[in-house]
Amino acid sequence: MTAETMSIFSPKVSARFDALVEKYPVRRSALVPMLLYAQDEIGYLSDAVIAEVARRIGITELDVRNVATYYSMLRFKPAGKxxxxxxxxxxxxxxxxxxxxxxxxxxxxxxxxxxxxxxxxxxxxxxxxxxxxxxxxxxxxxxxxxxxxxxxxxxxxxxxxxxxxxxxxx
Amino acid sequence: MPRLVSHPDEVKVVSKRFGQGAADIEKYIELGGYEAIRKCLAQGPEWLIEEMKASNLRGRGGAGFPTGMKWSFVPKQSAKPKYVLINGDESEPGTCKDHLIFLHDPHSVIEGTIIAGLAIGSKMGFIYLRGEYRYLLEIMEKAVADAYAKGFLGKNIFGTDTEFQIITQSGAGAYEVGEESALMESLEGKRGVPRIKPPFPAVVGLYGGPTVINNAETIATVPHVINMGGAAFAAVGSPRNGGTRLFGISGHVERPGVYELPMGYNLKKMIYEVAGGVRGGRNLKAVVPGGSSTPVLLPEEIETLGMDFDQVGKAGSMLGSGGVVVIDDQTCIVEFALRTISFYQHESCGWCIPCREGTDWLKKSLTRFHAGFGTAKDIDNIRYLAENMMGRTFCPLGDAAAMPTLGFVKKFRKEFEDHLDGKPCPFAKHGAPELTVV
Amino acid sequence: MADVTFTVDGKKLTAPAGTLLIEACRKAGIEIPAFCYYPGLSLQAACRMCVVRQEKVPKLQTACTTTVAEGQVFTTESPEIAQARKATIELLLGNHPLDCPVCDAGGECELQDMTFKYGAGESLMVDAKRHRDEQQWSPAVFYDRPRCILCYRCTRVCGEGMDVWALGIQNRGVTSVISPDGGDQLDCEQCGMCIDICPVGALTSGSYRYKTRPWEMNHVSTVCTHCGDGCKVTLGIRQSSDGSEIIRADNRDKSGINGDFLCAKGRFGFDFVENTERLTAPLVRNAQGKLERVSWEHAFRVAASKLKEIRDTRGGAAIGVIGSNHTTNEENYLLQKFARTVLQTSNVDHERTTDYVAFARALAGHKEKSAGLRDIANAPAILLIGGDPTNEHPLLAWTIRTNVRLNRARLYVANHRQIKLERQAKATLRIPSGGYGRIAKYLSAKDSTLSDPAFREALLAEESLLVIFGEEYRGSAVDELVAWGLTLPNVRFSYLGDYSNSRGAADMGLLPDRLPGYVPVSAVEKFRDEYPGLPATIGLNQSQMLSSAAGGSLAALLIVGANPLEAENLDLNSLKNKFVVVLDMFLTETAAAADVVFPAASLYEKTGTVTNTYGDLQLVRKAADKPGVKPDFEILVRLASSMGADVKRLVPFGKNVVKADLGQSRGAQSGEADRHAVWLVANGLEPKLSPFDPLALLDEIERLVPAYKLDRLNLFGGNEVRTEPGFVPVSALTSSGPDLVKPSHNGLFTSGTLGRYSKGIRDLEKHQAETKQEAVAG
Incomplete structure (x- = not known):
């Protein structure tokens, strides 16, 4: 399997992300909502989530972490259901x-x-x-x-x- | 579901469709929606900006900048696309007015956004809602989709050859993103750190293009201004403060809620008549007039105070976001000050030294102080720190933290002194609150 | 922009409209304090230290973001401003650990200095400070968050300056931290720029931390010994029990062609000098065939008598001499002069990594066509063909990036592979590997196999062009490319080569067929006086010498600062039964095969000059002192003396001594005397009292090497001076021997033999290999 076809998200969320990055004049604008929706599905921003979001947006994982750690609704450990x-x-x-x-x-x-x-x-x-x-x-x-x-x-x-x-x- | 309130003194302009199912596009149209925009399409941008100027509508986000003037700053010609950005990152403690607009009248936001777009010659608008407002974002998203379906948005809006697109956006928890340049950063997928100004957004804004940024309430007011006519709208309010405002009255009142009152409405009346007075027949101790960042007012200061930008400013505070927080005489001001500064410490973006370190230091001092370990010197220190944050920070958040703190220390010094020498807090039911937010 | 006049602290100043106030003031000598502002990096307005009062503006303004306009009036120091700055420092110190006594930055910390200046001496803070444990991000970089003042210089120099973007800002508010890209590890070029740019002790260097207090060091400004870019480096030197040692290397004073730039090798790769394998006594092979430590006198006696014997019995042609890419111009010059006049051999060469001979031939007679690093820093348009500057010429990469970023220079890249600098390029041309020979034709629109006319057209539309080409070019390819370039109205060239003095080795005539200045050995007219008995025959090149030594007629080899056995991949036994003398710092493969080994000083332990690959000449100053070693210069002079040569002919010391007034007669103060001494040196008037003074050779070099017409005042003032290949006369320059050129392609963490003895560099290489592996595995 190539990195492009592998996704840790459900087909539905995956499709949503495909659309999300195309929605804005600049791809990166999808970052903040994408992280939130990713968290909604996976429960938290795992390393795998960070990696896939970085790949989808086309920025480094460090860049994703810089942004993600800024927003208080985003978490890096699982919460309750x-x-x-x-x-x-x-x-x-x-x-x-x-x-x-x-x-x-x-x-x-x-x-x-x-x-x-x-x-x-x-x-x-x-x-x-x-x-x-x-x-x-x-x-x-x-x-x-x-x-x-x-x-x-x-x-x-x-x-x-x-x-x-x-x-x-x- | 947030409770809707009503009072005879209200002048319902922005809130007139609340509770009537206007989130549905058909209902919105039935209630006169999307009429203003047809008028604007017919009259053109110059007329539109003049009407806005005549209305004396001032930004409802807190700074109170005249909306028409803001729009007129956008250059007519621009190599880069121009944008309209709606700030629905409502986060100022004490403020929940936009919440109701998104819930009950989402199309007024869309209509206002399109009108702003026409005024400045933009083809794209963004509506940014704070991340916590997910259910409201879904309502907005549906409203936008319905507007597209009707041809109100898209390549040829209302059958004209004018294009306008709207994109909704979610935040993810950051008060600082309410600052307009931080909002643009966030929308561009970055940390919500403000930008250096100048250049101002009207010249270099979102994606480098000229951008108008309006608060959600401001933009929801715009169609009403057009419908009423600028002069008629201005006539509703006080001098230089056009129209009505959604005042959110919270805290120790009998009937908290969001009330739409003319600009300049007396604050005492607002508390005692509109909101039913102080809860449980207690006495009024203090009022925070415009969200947590505005300096506290004493009962004697509100007797004749009209709630508009100029009068509250003159009284030494600010109208801010219109979130009136009422505090009764059983409240510990030190605890209130601590909770306020804790918020700003949590929300400081950390970019500049005075805000980052100042909020943290103030929180530490006040925490210790409220726990009974304060010293007389602390009171002066708190004041010294707050004074030295004022006007020195990268963006207004530092002021927003320092101003209320200064107000509390100046106006309630005695209460601070009552906490000294290990004396227990005279009011605290809980003792020192366990502030776990870091 | 037009000049505007404005007032600062009552003084009328003039600057181009739009200049940043902080810069305009600095130029006028008004220092405005700042932590986050750093010239050349993006603006932050974060530290709020540079606040000033502008007339008619209600709030204090930050001088780092205020641009000057006509008629503005500013106050930069007043009680109000002093209080604002004091308060900002007080706020900073609230959470700062104040562990200055153990902090590396103590004594050279900007926070300390500002605290001292603005007097935030009384701490108002009684609450607990925030703490986070220190982190080690790589062998080179440690991060201590409590000390960090979040000025974001490190993130910017890493991103904007290095284009590496390995540092980020995470969390927010008071919990904000600087974070590395590899989780808790730094996966980057390990340049260490972040450490030196840190105004406090938040980022500290693995090699320097806790070693010393800054004031215990002396600082010596010299030139890096590694690659061909020739960065100026300031070495922190401390007295040790047996001499003086190098504690750190940086260029914080921003002197020289590299500003504050240094790469990993320049910053951390000096530790080879302290390697325990360093040779500290001469070695002579004893009767048992083992190398044994002997006295200097004994070693000179053995080497001299054997070399003399071979010369006198079999002729100088039986002796071969191989020189170094790392030794100074004076040493290289002396070595070939010694070879030609004392050993009487033309068998002189060095490990050629670049075809400087071809470059000299191509540029001969064309003045002002070669480009130094300052030209590259300011060129409006640059064509980079071949090469891999990011890895092999880090300063060049930095200079190009900076020029593109700050001056919007246009960079055109033509390469057979993807290189990092393409990110800064306006246009890129991908060429087939081995296709470099066709570029000149393509550029003259005579070859359509490289079918990207847009690239060519954009290039030709430039009014001036600086052409930098890599070691892919040798021999006639160099001629063709330069010939094409010379058809353009405004063109300059740079040619990339390895090692700190590869260019100097060629310029100084460490070649079998050329005398200094690329003069053919047959055209000896000019050299008659200084080179009595100069053999006019073409000698053997390095590989001929080695094979001749292995099986042929060569009886002796003198090898200085080179490891040809390793470079040519030869067997240790190949030099058996030949008399081999080696001057080196370490017992390399070649030294191990020698009969006499002299322990040589490193570039950091000697004086002289070196020439970088761009033709910039710089002064090397003795910094460290290692007991038991001598500079190659002195060893060669002594060897010549031991052979009975007339040393004064070899090194014209003491000649033309001028009775100099060193200033004392006028009762000058010491500073004036210092300046006077510089003037004397610059004018060649200082007495050269010793044959071991390399600078005694400078006059002769200037006289005989046409490209070396040196601006001595600048050179001795510590600046680089340009050599001018255009002064080389167009003469019967024949084949350059392109097949003898073997580029070494040293990367960020390799430096020929030298790199093997630097633990600092090897550790970084290992760290990077492991971090990469983890990334792949993850």
């Missing part, structure tokens, strides 16, 4: 975000950037996610949950746990 991101920035903090964050820590028994042993959840304290008027708010992967109290935490976790179970059984 559902990454719980609790905003504790000012608007959320004023409305009890730390209580919510604590509740998540208690429930999941992991701290900031921790991953549950079953790999289903990871927890992260994050900066403002743009939901200040509906604070406190969190994101689970890309889903927003707002107007939270510590009491809403178990329900949210149950919802995703169920989803995870459902997928496992299917």
């Amino acid at each position: 559902y990454n719980v991101q609790v905003c504790t920035n000012i608007s959320c903090m004023l409305r009890g975000a730390y209580d919510v964050f604590e509740k998540f820590q208690d429930e999941l028994r992991v701290g900031h950037k921790g991953v549950t042993p079953d790999g289903v959840f990871s927890l992260e304290e994050v900066e403002c996610i743009g939901a200040c008027c509906w604070a406190p708010a969190i994101q689970v992967n890309y889903d927003f949950h707002d107007d939270l109290t510590p009491d809403s935490v178990p329900g949210i976790l149950a919802q995703y746990r169920q989803k995870s179970e459902g997928q496992k059984n299917a």
Whole structure:
């Protein structure tokens, strides 16, 4: 197999990337979204992801790493299947975000950037996610949950746990 | 789903289609959408820029630069393609207005982008959304696809021989990318580090071509300006501050939310009437008037304060992004200052020394201070560091970190002193928060 | 751009519009501090040290990004500005480890200097500093993040300057780091530019770190001994128990043709001088057939009596002399003069790696047609045919890249393989290997087999052209190419060759058929006075000498700084029963076969001049001192003396002594006396009191070598001076012997025999091989 035909991504994502690099006046503009979509599929930016993205864009792996390490949503270690991101920035903090964050820590028994042993959840304290008027708010992967109290935490976790179970059984 | 709010004082211009299903292109057209653009196609770019100038519309991203003037800076002739770039990297703490625009009225962004393109003679626009707004990006992507399908975008928009393409783009987590030149860098697939200016984007911007960069709210306002007429739009606001603005009121109020109010609306009224007053009947301690980077105001400073760029500036703060953060009297200002600086420390791109090192130092000092290990000298040091960051950094992020810090230290010095000598934080329920964000 | 007038600190200054304020001020003697600004590299505006006040502008402006315009008014020093700079340093020192006592940069650190100047002496920081462990990226490069001030000079010099792009910036904010391309390893050309450009001690050198404090060293400016580019190098020298040793090599003072550039060999390849295998005493083969250490007197006696005996009994033609590509012009000149007048032989040659004879013939009589490195640095258009500058001529590659980057020079590359400089090329012509002979025809539109007329047309549209060609060209191919070039209105040529003084060896007449200055041995008129008894016959070349020694009539060989057995791949026994005298630093294959071996000084341990492949002549200054060795010059003089030769005829010392006023009579201060001494040397007026003073030969070289009309004031002032091949008269220059030329193609980590004895270079070569392997395996 040649390097050109080998891809670590699914055919669907692969095809999407093929289109993405052609979308802009300059190929490299695809880099940041491509890294994010790659992470969505693989879970994190592994060495293999970096290598393939570099090849697809036509830049060095060092160049890809220089860019990738700049953006806080991109990670280089696996997270849980559902990454719980609790905003504790000012608007959320004023409305009890730390209580919510604590509740998540208690429930999941992991701290900031921790991953549950079953790999289903990871927890992260994050900066403002743009939901200040509906604070406190969190994101689970890309889903927003707002107007939270510590009491809403178990329900949210149950919802995703169920989803995870459902997928496992299917 | 973000909750929509309403108040009788609101003048709904930008938000008038919120909650009406206008993400659907048919609905948007039914509600008068894509009319402004036909008018612009008929009238031509000079007329268009004059209307924009007459509207007194000022950039909603935070700097408040007059939009019409910004567009007029783009050279008419250019060897390189010109671009329109929409800044939807909404990241200033306290700000979530663009969130609602992308959710409820994505076509207004598209329409505004095309109009900006017509004004400057560009054939391509980019709409950049912060990475966290994935679901909103998907809404935007669908809206763009629908606009293409209708022939509103493409080689011959609205049946004319004018071309305009729109490309949507996702960020991946970086406040600094909200700075316009860093935004261009990010869109070019690079680290979000700002560029040296001059040259300014209007001359050398994206891919080296002349570029107009507008905030998402600004651009969503543009079709309304055209529909209403520049003068009529200007008449809604206060002098030199045209129209309405989406104010996001958050924090300790009864009814937080995004309210559209005329420029110049009184801040006290905004808190006490529009947003229902301080939560739980408590007293107001302070207000951050325009996102976390704007210096805090005391209750006595907002009595007669009209919320426009000039009046808030005169009061020693800034209108910024219009994110009003209300703080009640049970809040520890030191903790608030710490959380604010932690954010800027996390988001500093690290390019220049004063911002990179200053934010880190301030965070360290305030962390220790809030934990009860502060010394009297620290208060002066914090002030000294912040003062020496001001105006010295490569881009405005350093100021954004220093300004609020200075405000807190100057206006709440006593509260800082109350933390000295190992005294526990008088307010903290949690003691020192475990700040784990690094 | 037109000149504009503006005011700085009350002084009216004039500079072309658009000049950077920081540069305009520097030229006017107003120093504006900066960490990130570095002349020739892209602008950063990151360190904020160069802030100045511009009238009518609300904020302080960075002088590194402000361009001057008519009527502007600036203040560069004021309490406000001093405070801004002080605060920036205070902020930097917040996380800086302040481990100056153990930091390599201590004493020559820009951060220290600025802290001292702006007085950020009281630390406000009481919190813990951020720490990251130091990393070793290669045998040459270490990175200490806590010391790093993120000025991005290293990333830029690596990317923009070297076109290697092996360093990146990762993470953001205060966690930002400089990162190498190979994860935790540096996969690059290992030039070490990043180390020297670092204003602090964040990037340190594997060979230098923790060896010394900078102020314990003396610095001597000399010329690199490795490739034919002839970089100026400043050697840091420290007294050792038995002499003085070289601690480091750099060119931070940006003197000479290379600015601050040095490659891996120049920067790390000096350590061969301290190799334990270095010869430190003369060796003579004893009765048991073993080489044994003897006194200098004994060695001279043995060598001299045997050479004399052979000369007197069998004639000088029974003796062969092979010279070096590394020794100085004076030594090379002396060697052939010694051979011709004392040994009375024309059997003189050296390992020819380039056909300089053909080049001299092609350019003879054409003045101002040869190009030095400064010409290359400024040429608006360059045609590079053949060669591999990046690997074999790193300074040339650097110079071309810099010219393209800063002056938008147009580079045209014609090569049979892909070379790295094509990235800077405006146009590239791929030619079949072995197709170089056809280029001249192609360029004159007489050959259509290389079918790229666009390349030719672009080239011919240039108003002036600098043609650089590689060792692919020899003999008549050189003539044809130069002949084509001479049809152009403005043309200059450079010819690429290996080794630090290959060009000088040829120029000085280390050739069997040419005297110094490429004068045929038959045309001896000019040489009568200085060369009594000069044999007018053509002698044997190197390979003839070796085969004659192996089986023929040659009875003795004198080999100076060369390893022909290895170069010609000959058997050690081939010189059995011949009398062989070798002068060398190491017991090479050839030295091991010798009867007498004299331990020679390296180029770093002697004085003289060398000529690089571009014809730039530079002064070599004695830097280190190795006990037990002598410069080849002195060994040759002593050998001649031991043979009973008239040394004064060989080296005209003490002749024409002028009673010089060294300044003392006027009670001059020491500085003035120094300048006076330079003037005396420059004018050839200083007393040459010793026959071991190589410079005593300069007058004679100037007189007899037409190309060497030297601007001595410049030479002794430490600058390069041009030689002029055009001064060589068009005479009966015949065949150059192109088949005798064997290019050595030394790369970034090889340097003939010398490279084998440099651990620094070998370690780098190994590191690169391993990093590459990993990359392939991964």
